[in-house]
Amino acid sequence: MSSIEKQYQVHWLTGQLSDASRETMYRRSIEARVRFESLLSLVLAALIFGMFAISDFYLLGLTREYYLLITMRIVVVSLCLLLAFIIARWGGYSHKAWLHAMPLWIFATGIILIVPLRPESLSTQVTAVVVAIMAFYLLIPNLLTVVTFASFYLSTGFLVSAVLFAEIAPVETLRLALLLVMTNVVGFCTLLRLEGLQRKQFSLLHEERDRNHQLLKEIAHRKSLEEQLRMVAERDALTGLNSRSHFMKRAEALLQSSRLEKAPFCLLMIDVDHFKSINDTWGHSHGDWVLTEISEVCTLSLRPKDVIGRFGGEEFVVALPDTGLGDALIVAERLRTKVSELPIKEEMSELCLSVTIGIAIAHSEDVDLKALIMRADQALYVGKRDGRNRVVMCRKGMDDG
Numbered sequence: 001m002s003s004i005e006k007q008y009q010v011h012w013l014t015g016q017l018s019d020a021s022r023e024t025m026y027r028r029s030i031e032a033r034v035r036f037e038s039l040l041s042l043v044l045a046a047l048i049f050g051m052f053a054i055s056d057f058y059l060l061g062l063t064r065e066y067y068l069l070i071t072m073r074i075v076v077v078s079l080c081l082l083l084a085f086i087i088a089r090w091g092g093y094s095h096k097a098w099l100h101a102m103p104l105w106i107f108a109t110g111i112i113l114i115v116p117l118r119p120e121s122l123s124t125q126v127t128a129v130v131v132a133i134m135a136f137y138l139l140i141p142n143l144l145t146v147v148t149f150a151s152f153y154l155s156t157g158f159l160v161s162a163v164l165f166a167e168i169a170p171v172e173t174l175r176l177a178l179l180l181v182m183t184n185v186v187g188f189c190t191l192l193r194l195e196g197l198q199r200k201q202f203s204l205l206h207e208e209r210d211r212n213h214q215l216l217k218e219i220a221h222r223k224s225l226e227e228q229l230r231m232v233a234e235r236d237a238l239t240g241l242n243s244r245s246h247f248m249k250r251a252e253a254l255l256q257s258s259r260l261e262k263a264p265f266c267l268l269m270i271d272v273d274h275f276k277s278i279n280d281t282w283g284h285s286h287g288d289w290v291l292t293e294i295s296e297v298c299t300l301s302l303r304p305k306d307v308i309g310r311f312g313g314e315e316f317v318v319a320l321p322d323t324g325l326g327d328a329l330i331v332a333e334r335l336r337t338k339v340s341e342l343p344i345k346e347e348m349s350e351l352c353l354s355v356t357i358g359i360a361i362a363h364s365e366d367v368d369l370k371a372l373i374m375r376a377d378q379a380l381y382v383g384k385r386d387g388r389n390r391v392v393m394c395r396k397g398m399d400d401g
């Protein structure tokens with residue numbers, strides 16, 4: 001048996017969940033409904049029990065027995081209404097189930113007390129007792145044990161009263177006893193079945209809820225994994241810039257729309273000068289720091305619609321949509337100056353940080369982004385060759401070299 005099945009196992013005799021905490025949970029789940037049903041049954045039962053006073057009057061007249069009966073009925077009805085009020089206010093079913101059981105004992109006592117006062121109407125009372133027992137079992141569900149005891153009390157009490165005060169013959173006593181036993185057995189079995197079914201339904205609902213909860217957790221976990229994977233694929237781990245592949249995707253889209261709108265489009269290739277010697281002199285961690293600083297200063301100097309990525313090693317690439325050569329030159333110069341003005345760590349004070357930038361503009365005949373990158377790279381190469389720390393535009397003729 002799985003642990004879930006064990007948690008929701010129903011006791012064969014009490015009809016309650018074997019796990020006490022689950023039983024409390026179940027009772028809490030039906031609390032509002034049980035409260036309302038208890039109220040309704042109490043008020044209705046009190047009303048019907050009280051209305052029998054009319055038939056008492058016609059049968060007994062204003063006799064001593066009648067006054068005793070009416071007093072008893074008033075006490076029972078008042079107690080029931082008082083209990084209805086208490087249940088409405090403080091009758092939490094999960095922790096005060098005994099309160100819901102009390103009316104049964106009051107009614108049972110009331111019914112038993114009628115026998116000595118009206119022994120001649122025993123046959124009517126037998127019917128009333130059978131109806132009351134069935135009502136106990138069917139209208140007060142979820143309290144099988146208590147209902148069984150109360151019904152047993154009513155049955156034996158009534159039987160003893162009938163023998164003592166109505167003086168019924170032994171055969172009649174046996175018949176009455178058998179009738180009461182039968183009523184109790186039918187009521188008990190019906191309620192036991194009902195209790196089991198209700199709790200099974202509850203356990204199925206909970207199992208489903210638990211599974212849904214697990215599923216939601218799993219979905220959330222997968223979503224976060226997907227997000228992490230997406231981040232890994234799209235972002236460069238060191239600088240947080242677009243990764244090369246993601247940059248290519250975004251830049252390609254920008255290039256396409258620039259072509260459609262016939263808007264200018266420029267591309268910058270930025271390379272850190274003498275970066276190898278930075279690594280060699282201060283170590284890779286300082287080299288990483290320099291790359292991060294450069295990526296930050298470049299990102300801050302660009303427009304939101306520009307796209308920057310880390311192309312590899314110490315090389316960055318920038319796509320500038322809606323930008324002609326003149327403006328691209330201004331942007332590149334600004335980036336170059338910002339990098340050269342970057343505040344450097346104390347221990348790297350001798351470092352003269354600079355970048356060389358190659359610019360390429362998209363001509364109408366440009367087939368794809370790769371060709372544009374190649375041209376910017378060639379311009380960058382020229383810049384490196386001519387002494388670094390400069391911005392070079394790709395000119396006709398470089399394409400061939």
Ligand SMILES: Nc1nc2c(ncn2[C@@H]2O[C@H](COP(=O)(O)OP(=O)(O)OP(=O)(O)O)[C@@H](O)[C@H]2O)c(=O)[nH]1
Pocket residue numbers: 238271272273274275276277279283284285286287288291312313314384388
């Ligand atoms: N710290 C660090 N170094 C890197 C990283 N990626 C590449 N490098 C190093 O960057 C250096 C690039 O050196 P080169 O390609 O020779 O270029 P350079 O020294 O910048 O010289 P020029 O480009 O000609 O000015 C290599 O030593 C790489 O190992 C990185 O993520 N972090």
